Amino acid sequence: SKSELSAHFKLCSAQVGNRSSVAEVSFLLRAFVPEGEIADNVSACLNGIPWEISEEENATREWRCGLSIQQPGEQSIATIFKLVQHGRKDLDDGLRKTWTHLSDLVGENLAGRETSIPSLSSRSRSFGEQQNRGLPFSLFTVKFSVLSSMVVLGFLENRIPGLVFFNYKREEGIPPIDHVVFGPYAHRICKHPLSMKIKDSTARSEIDTRSIGSALFGFDLRMVKEFAARPTADDHGSSSFELAGPNMEKVASWWYARQPIHARVKSFMGIHPNAELVDMPLFSAPAAKSLQIAHASF
DSSP states (O other): OHHHHHHHHHHHHHHTTSSOOEEEEEEEEEOSSOHHHHHHHHHHHTTTOOOEEOOSTTOOEEEEEEEEEOOTTSOOEEEEEEEEEEOGGGSOHHHHHHHHHHHHHHHHHHHTOOOOHHHHHHHHHHGGGSOOOSOOEEEEEEEEEGGGHHHHHHHHHHHSTTEEEEEEETTOOSSOOHHHHTSTTHHHHEEOTTSOEEEOTTOSSSSOOEEEOEEEEEEEGGGOGGGOOOOEEOTTSOEEOOOOSGGGHHHHHHHHTOOOHHHHHHHHHTOOTTOOOTTOHHHHSOOSTTEEEEESOO
16 A cells, blocks of 8 residues: 555665665656557566556556565565656656657667767757657656665566666766756656765855766667667567567667676665675665565555
């Protein structure tokens, strides 16, 4: 129930010293079919958990899911997360253009598309005014305890083939995507209490001396134009997230070559890859096939 979800987040807040404990990370899924059919496909990936009409602002559907992790000889661990789908027609125009532009820039980074410096500078200044020329997508946001960052994000990646959660730090992209990821809609892309912080020389006050230095966001590799992905149908002729057939070869090769989720989340938090996380089992627990859905929608 909604009360159980709220109670879970409060418990997690107490475990991290009553600080902000809920993270929100958004991701795109390529829209080959209407949003309702995409939602049905997501339900199928979540072992049939049905979506519900969402009461959240700018959200159309939502799922509440519980996961349990059973490791040999150890006590089982449980966590809960909430997933919401944002209706494209209900999206703020600036947010929609931000994700459209981000999608195009990520595609350039992955495909090695050449872009001249003048055109990049022009686009960086005026991306909010561009026409919507990107591929169609459906926007989702997953909300979870910071203590289960690796588990929840890893679970979604494994359940939705083609989806990858990228860790991005400032000035890493070629072409750069800082002006989008850390721009005016930064907290609508990634709102995570454990993101890296950096000194901000442009701060307007003594209190405002730090800004976000890293971000997590989800991206469907089918959104890369050069990968030339085409819709995949299941055995019943319905659309599917499966990476089957010659039209999905590039998407599949990139998806299977991704780094382990724990490495990406550690990098996002500024933790050394070999460092062990003590007293935080949900951070380091296996995030793939050992996970079981503990509840349907509740």
